[in-house]
Amino acid sequence: MKRHSKQRELIMKSLKKLDHPTAAEIHDDIKLEYPKISLGTVYRNLSELADSKIILRLPSSDGADRFDWNTDEHFHAHCTVCGKVFDLFGLLPREAVDSLDKAVEEHTGLSVSSREISFKGICKDCAKNKNFQ
Amino acid sequence: MKRHSKQRELIMKSLKKLDHPTAAEIHDDIKLEYPKISLGTVYRNLSELADSKIILRLPSSDGADRFDWNTDEHFHAHCTVCGKVFDLFGLLPREAVDSLDKAVEEHTGLSVSSREISFKGICKDCAKNKNFQ
DNA sequence: AGTGATAATAGGAACTATTACTATTTATAG
DNA sequence: CTATAAATAGTAATAGTTCCTATTATCACT
Numbered sequence: 518m519k520r521h522s523k524q525r526e527l528i529m530k531s532l533k534k535l536d537h538p539t540a541a542e543i544h545d546d547i548k549l550e551y552p553k554i555s556l557g558t559v560y561r562n563l564s565e566l567a568d569s570k571i572i573l574r575l576p577s578s579d580g581a582d583r584f585d586w587n588t589d590e591h592f593h594a595h596c597t598v599c600g601k602v603f604d605l606f607g608l609l610p611r612e613a614v615d616s617l618d619k620a621v622e623e624h625t626g627l628s629v630s631s632r633e634i635s636f637k638g639i640c641k642d643c644a645k646n647k648n649f650q
Numbered sequence: 651m652k653r654h655s656k657q658r659e660l661i662m663k664s665l666k667k668l669d670h671p672t673a674a675e676i677h678d679d680i681k682l683e684y685p686k687i688s689l690g691t692v693y694r695n696l697s698e699l700a701d702s703k704i705i706l707r708l709p710s711s712d713g714a715d716r717f718d719w720n721t722d723e724h725f726h727a728h729c730t731v732c733g734k735v736f737d738l739f740g741l742l743p744r745e746a747v748d749s750l751d752k753a754v755e756e757h758t759g760l761s762v763s764s765r766e767i768s769f770k771g772i773c774k775d776c777a778k779n780k781n782f783q
Numbered sequence: 784a785g786t787g788a789t790a791a792t793a794g795g796a797a798c799t800a801t802t803a804c805t806a807t808t809t810a811t812a813g
Numbered sequence: 814c815t816a817t818a819a820a821t822a823g824t825a826a827t828a829g830t831t832c833c834t835a836t837t838a839t840c841a842c843t
Contacts, residue, residue, distance in 0.1 A: 576711030626774040
């Protein structure tokens with residue numbers, strides 16, 4: 518990531534527009550105005566941006582990973598039916614997270630570099646539309 | 651899961667023996683004494699057992715999912731280098747988890763059915779052996 | 784502006800974890 | 814013992830992601 522590229526610029530723009538999109542969703546969106554962008558380019562840029570902590574990767578156990586342009590400390594809730602992601606700011610104060618990290622390091626000897634704190638359930642819309650079972 | 655099977659019995663035995671194994675690790679282990687077991691059978695049984703809450707699925711963002719025979723409420727720390735999983739009992743008391751769920755439901759309208767609270771870092775052994783970078 | 788070094792891309796092949804399919808085997812109720 | 818249908822083995826198929834390579838684009842230095 519030493520050089521600028523039109524593609525990376527479009528990826529950042531799309532990421533901010535789309536609300537926790539997947540790589541494929543970003544790719545589809547960009548193709549509308551720049552049809553020759555490659556899916557591999559989207560994946561590579563998202564991974565590099567996440568590695569550089571410029572964006573956040575939201576790992577998903579079932580479907581595809583999603584991405585978040587907002588790197589302020591916050592957690593997420595995932596709808597298991599439609600995949601939508603909800604932001605949770607200020608749920609766990611910073612001091613609480615720090616003390617959890619410390620407890621983990623004492624119990625396991627593992628030096629914590631990141632946490633994965635997310636909630637799963639069925640969102641209001643999916644519950645209303647009975648999009649499940 | 652209405653009928654007993656030799657294969658499911660071996661899967662449970664291997665799961666308890668192996669310390670948070672993946673489906674492939676269980677398959678490899680069982681093949682030693684029962685070579686004709688199919689990997690599909692291992693996956694199907696693990697999924698059914700997890701759906702029935704008899705065992706726990708530990709989703710992994712990078713590699714393969716791991717499984718835990720102990721369904722008591724506890725969280726996990728994952729070494730990002732070797733994949734080893736450490737148990738964390740009593741880190742977050744039940745009441746804390748319940749109140750987090752409640753806060754999430756109030757903020758998002760999503761009805762929480764499960765949480766994913768795990769920590770990532772480099773374990774003592776990998777740090778010592780410099781198995782990284 | 785021109786040029787050389789090399790970073791980044793497009794497009795497709797390859798890979799990994801997992802699920803689906805189907806003919807065969809096996810468990811178990813009666 | 815036998816009929817029914819659950820479970821399996823083996824393989825094909827799928828989804829998400831990474832890898833590979835020839836080509837294109839960026840940018841530091843003229």
